[in-house]
Amino acid sequence: MPAQPHPESASRAEVDEADKADKGDEAGKDKPGGARGVATAHGGSIAAVARRAGVSVATVSRVLNGHANVRPATRARVLAEVESSGYRVNELARNLRTAESRLLLTMVPDFGNPFYAEIVRGIDSVARRAGYFMLLCDTGADAGRERSYFDLLRRHRADGAICLDPATVQQANRMMADESQALPWVACCEFDPAVGVPYVGIDNFRAARDAVRHLIASGRRRIALINSDDHYLYAQQRRDGYLAALAEAGIEMRDAWRVNVNCLDYEAGAQAAAALMRLSREAAPDAIFAVSDTLAVGVLNGLRGARSRVPEDVAVVGFDDIALAAQVDPPLTTVAQPMRELGETAARLLLRRLADPQAQVPGVLLPHRLVIRQSA
Amino acid sequence: MPAQPHPESASRAEVDEADKADKGDEAGKDKPGGARGVATAHGGSIAAVARRAGVSVATVSRVLNGHANVRPATRARVLAEVESSGYRVNELARNLRTAESRLLLTMVPDFGNPFYAEIVRGIDSVARRAGYFMLLCDTGADAGRERSYFDLLRRHRADGAICLDPATVQQANRMMADESQALPWVACCEFDPAVGVPYVGIDNFRAARDAVRHLIASGRRRIALINSDDHYLYAQQRRDGYLAALAEAGIEMRDAWRVNVNCLDYEAGAQAAAALMRLSREAAPDAIFAVSDTLAVGVLNGLRGARSRVPEDVAVVGFDDIALAAQVDPPLTTVAQPMRELGETAARLLLRRLADPQAQVPGVLLPHRLVIRQSA
DNA sequence: CTGAAAGCGCTAACAT
């Protein structure tokens, strides 16, 4: 199989299949000093292949990497030897030599959340086509840690990074005001255009405003907002969109209707909804806008527990449009984010940055869309 | 910070923080031949640190790796230099030298599925404590590909692998009958005890039988099974458990009640349920056992569309007990799998194998549990 | 307790 044809792909010849065991190796000559065979696995080295094929290591390397200047006959001979010996390139060595890990780091606050899972898929798909693999870090897994994930870049563990975690994005923006721009990373979903780090996301202000406008248009006046931590930029933007919609309709906003949660899981949504419905009859909301579908699904459950009907008593609007949104009862009206594209775009921006460190990579805003189902 | 105290952890001194830029580097001497500075990033090399600290590279290495034989004063001097220069070890070089990538490959059929997401978390948590990072591959992403993911092991891209994908597990068991036992990997959830590859999972036969027994105990007689591809071992085992429960109760099994789907998402469950309810009144089931909660959630939706009440008209039992199971309406009765532990155990087995390649790593079966909620 | 030096396996000059 020759070099991969895909435009973005690294031009390395893939050495697939051929599962036979290796023939005699250089068998530890036991020279004095240095590590003996510590790194030598079953496959043999490129030198062993070269010797058996009767060519130099350079030629084997050229064949392996799909370089042009190799006579077909020679190439065939090398390939045959590779095939029969089951040789596999040692990427550890290749990586050191080329000074790249061909790994992309993806930092997620919680990949149990389907929203992030879908974005990660988008990242993975374009990364792989470009010959990169994905190092996945659940930043929520050890929240207490001081350690910076960006150190993984400095230590050459990954060539670039995509950060989906708002907390980590903010920490990065703060802690390395200048250096963060030097490190090859892009922010996804949470971003600060002012900082100069490439990003991709949506217009959270408008998206939230659209959602609340919809609620208002359908006659709701007592609209609650279940938001994530106001510390995050996207949370602030969505809150402002909510406030703007209320203001333009001349609707009063009550503090009791604004609740912040520090976790976006179902349980948090259910509890927030339950708390909201414990307000006195005249203070209880007739609509709830949750900034995440997982939260909204929990809200549906909390409302059920409070014996409130949706949408009759309380209308519910979610955010993201994860697959689950269409399955719950009632199906969720929600603000769709192009999750897949968010991930793909993030990866492409990063790849562009890696291909040309000088490149001026832009920030991009993708369109959102209000999906009206039956919960509002 | 000295060597990490954690029992499983690699004893490498962590070099955190210190974000200042590096001082003057060796500055490409431009010797003839060889690559000049191609791999030299901002941080400077260990040699530069050694020179500036007035010690040898060996000493710096010893300090960095928390070795004992270094005079406190020397250690302090090195640490100070590391700190002030913002030096970071180049793991590419370290990896080549030590012949390990310190990466664990995790193969998942679909990490959009919360079941797998939770297992992956379990893996990640123990892997990280042991100083490994996780390379995540969504095997469903490029299903058509012939390429073997196990090649990543042979190419030293990862030190070991955990496979959660039934298709890939079977392919591995088939394609490399002997070699698969040599490669450091463990099967999770889908496994064949006969093959000799370490594994962790549950007793699928018993779990399914328990679920169906529960249905029978609550008076159901017309029990449908929505299973995944019968090609998979776990699917066969669950089917057999279903059949056994039916047989021991002397209940007839109808072919029309057995449906196989090749995808475990909500939509597949909804469609399967809809199809089941299109059967004539006397042929329609009064209970549905779905082998995955995602399927079961879809079933709930499909049943709603068919105007069947749950559990009055049709009882539903799912499998896995993902967080969502408790949120839907009605809350799902399901067979709980210890997802987190499944992942943690898989990682521990693999780690044990890596620590001692000769070690006889066992197969382990974790307990399941029937969680009765309101759907059945 | 410290230093000198040998490579790990590979890629890419540079020569032929």
Place this chain on the structure above:
DNA sequence: ATGTTAGCGCTTTCAG
């Protein structure tokens, strides 16, 4: 078109 060879940056003998 092919071979020779110099390192990539690190860890680890082995000597002192």
